[in-house]
Amino acid sequence: MSSLSLRGMIGLTAGASMLAITAPAIAQDAVGGDDIVVTAQRNNQTKVTAGGNVGVFGTKAAEDIPFNIRSYNEALILNQQPDSLGEVLENDPTIRTALGFGIAGEVFVIRGFDLSSDDVGFDGLYAKNLAADANRSKKGEWPPFVSLSEAKGYFFDSGKATLRPEFEQNLKNEVIPMLARNLVDYDVNVIEVIGHTDEVPMVGSSNLDAKLVSASTNRFPIRGLQSTDNAGLAMARAVAVVGILRSDPRLKGAAILPLSGAQMIVPVDRMADGTATASDQRRRRIDIRCQSACKRDPLSARKRGSDSLLVQ
Structure with missing residues (x-):
């Protein structure tokens, strides 16, 4: 009886459990018909309440707070792990x-x-x-990943790589200061600027083969770049952003590289399947990530035979 009672009371407090162990012995000696009632209070009740500790306001009920709050108590978190x-x-x-x-x-x-x-x-x-x-110290950690999409207000001219004035202003006032901090905080020295587009087909003529490199070094105007495909447009737009970043002294010393994701990558980190041919502002974006330069071991090669190399 005692062991059965103990197992039955396993979720209660230690004091209540001890009382449950002795209760059967009392019941055996009691006069027939008498009931023994054991009561206990759960100390580990899980709760979700509309109110709680709100920092500088102290502990308040929901109706006394100028914003919505929902609190999860310690017991709920402990039980959920x-x-x-x-x-x-x-x-x-x-x-x-x-x-x-x-x-x-x-x-x-x-x-x-x-x-x-x-x-x-x-x-x-x-x-x-x-x-x-x-x-x-944040050294050795991955810096935050920045995504600037049309859905968030970062626009290029339609079908072109020309930055809208507000886009350029946000780069200078918000994005560049953040990147400059990340270079120091995370001890990184490479900034990769990746252009992305949606899957809407393009037509026209392209001059990227002849002018893209010149545009990346400010020897050809960005507004003059022309592309006939999304891969080229994404690269041209990345080059436009790179031009702004490279000209800012706050990012001096960083290698700033343009890359193209074309229409291949859907937010977040999914490959396109070729079925979304409609205009999509979320996919027309610039992603920026920071990292350390790759450390490449010098290749020492010895000629073996006429056409083979041994890489050590």
Whole structure:
């Protein structure tokens, strides 16, 4: 009886369990018809509440806060054993978790609006996170991946590589300062600028073979570049962005390289299947990633026979 009672009370507190062990012995000595009632309080209740600790505002009920809040208590997190914040937020059907562009950082889509993991505060404040990041070396980690799409307001002239004025301004005021910080924080020295397009076919004539290299060194105007295919257009647009980055002294010393993803890559990191022939602003974009220059060992070769090389 004692062992059965102990197993039955395994989820209760230690004090309640001890009471359950002794209860059968009392029941055997009790006068027939008497009932023994054991009560206990669960200390490990899981809770999702509309209110809680909101940092500088203190602990508040939802109706006393000027924004919406949903709190998950310690017991819920302990019982769920999540590996990330995204797994905790799976308890909320209005939140979807995805990965960031080219990195393992989480992105939280809350009722259709994106919130990156960089915008998550601690105890309602961001200063603690910023201080911790400043004191922690980021060398050896992957820098953040930057994606500038038409859907986010980064436009080129239609079918051309010419940057709109607001695109160029955002590059100088927002993107370049961030890239300059990343070069130092992550100890990297290469910036890759990758142009992407949608799958809408192009027609016309191309002068990229003759003028693309000249345009990349500002010896030919970007507005004069012409392409007849998406691969060329994506490269021309990457060259246009590279021209702005290379001319900025804040990125001095970095190797800035243009690349083309053509119409082959769908956000995020999926190969195109050739069926999406409609215009798509999300796919017409510039992706920027930073990394360290590849370290290549010098090739020492010895001639063996007439036409073979031994690479050591």
